[in-house]
Amino acid sequence: MIRPSLAELPPDGPALRTEEDRCFWKALVELVGRGNPNQGDLAAFAGVSQGYVSKILAGKQSPKSAVRRRFAEFFDLSYEEMIALGHKQLESQDYVPEGPLSRRYHVRESRYGGESGRQAGLGGEATALQALLRDIRTREAQQLQYTEVPLREATGSMGGGSTETGDRTLTYLSFRTEWIRSKGNPEYMTVIRAFGDSMEPTIPDGSVVLVDEGRRQFVKNKIYYLRYNGQMYIKRLVDRDGHLCVASDNDPNLLLVADADDFEIIGRCIWTAKELD
Template identity: 30%
Template sequence: MTQRDEETKALGGFEGFFERAAKAAGLASQAELAALLGVHRSAVTQAKRKEAVPKAWVLTVSRRTGADPDWLEYGRRRSGAGRGDGRGSAADDGAAVAAEIFAAVPKVRARLSAGGGSFETGGEVERVYPFRQDWLRAKGQPSRMVLMDVVGNSMEPEIRHGDMVLIDQGQTAVVAHGVYAVGLEDTVLVKRVEKRPGQLVLLSDNRDYAPIVLAGDELDALRFIGRVLWVGREL
C-alpha cells in the first residue's frame, strides 16, 4: 500500500467521517449519529471498531445535511464545491441550518402496551423524526430519546391506542405522577408509577384496569425504560 493509499484510508476511516458528519449535522455524540442514520447504536460501535463506514451512511448524511459526500467520506471536495465544510450552495446552507436546529429522534419497532403487556420489544429503528433541539434539551437528554407506538386503552384518555410517545431513557428516577415506559418480565408497558413504602404501584388512567402492585422479589422483575415526555397522535 502506498503512502497516498494509507492517507486516503485514514481520511476515509470512521473517526474522520464522524468528525465531518458531526460538523455538518451539529451532532454531539455517536448516539446522535445513529439516530440521524436510523440505525442502532451498536451498528455505529461496530463501524468504529472496524474503521469502515458504509457508503449508505455517507449518502444518508449527505442527503440530510447537503454536505458533499466526497468531503464526508474522505475530507476532500469535488471540483466546484465551494466551502471547507463540504457545502457549496445557498440551498445546501439552508439544509445545514435545519440540521443545527433539529435533531433526529429514532422511532423503534417495539410497541408499548397500555393494557396487558406487549411482547414486541425489538429495538430496531424504523425511521427518524425531527424535533427542535432546544425543545428536546429543555426536557432531558436528546441523545437518549426514542419514540414508540402505544397499543391498548389502559391509559386513556391521556394516552390513546395508536398514539406515539417520546421517551427519555435517561430519566428513570420515579417522579410523582410521572408516566413511564417499563419492562415487566418479558413485556413492556406504559403506566403511571407511584412509590409506596416497600412497594411500587403501576397505575392506569383508565379505571377499568386494576393497579399492579409490586413488592419484595417482584421488584427485581421491573426495569425502567424511561419517562414519557410527549404524546403525539393523528386525528
C-alpha cells in the same frame, strides 16, 4: 514542506478504511496545503508529535476522534464542517483550489509562536472555498433547528403487556431542537408505539410516545415505559403507603411491585402529541 497530492487519495490501507477517514484526510490535506502552517505549530495545538502529523498527512495514520476535532479547531472549523469539506472535495476531484489559506483564512494569530498567517488577500479559488463553507454552515444551521429521534421497533402496551422489545430503527421523527433540549438530552430519547386503552384519555390507543431513557428515576405519578415480569408497558407509577405500584388511568386497580418481580424503568414518557404531566 512536502505535502500529499490534492488530486488523489493514497492507496487504500488500514489508515483510511471508512469514508469518514478519507473525508477527514482530504480536508486536512487541503487546509494544510492551502495555508501551509508550520507542522510543529499544528502538532502542538493538537497535542501530538510533529512526526505523527506527518504520518497523518501521508495517509499512514488515522487519528482518534478527539485529535481530529482539535485539528478542526486549529482551522477554526467544526469537525462536521471539516468532514463536509472533505466530502465535497472527494466528490469533485477537478475542483482543486490554489492560493494561500490558513486557519479560518487568517482571522487569528498563532498560539504557539509560529507563522502569524496574516496575508494581504485571498485568490478567487479561496473565495470559492469560503462560499462553499458558508453553504455548508447554512445547511447545518437549518438542520440544527430540528432534531431527529429514532422510532424504534419496540412497542409499549397499555393493556395486557407487550413482548416487542426490538431496538431496530424504523424511521425518524423530527422535533424542534429548542423544545426537545428543554426536556432533556435527545441522545437518550426514542419514540415507540403504544397500544391498548388502559391509559386513555391521556394516551390514546395507537399513539406514538416520546421516551426519555435518561430519566429512569421514580417520580410519583409520572408515566413510564417499563418492563414488568417479562412484559413491556406504558403505565403510571404511584406510591401507595410506601409501596411502588403500577397504575392505569382508567382502571382503579393497582399492581404492587414486589422485590421478587422482574421490574425495570426503561424511561420516562414525556410526550404524545402533547406534553405529559
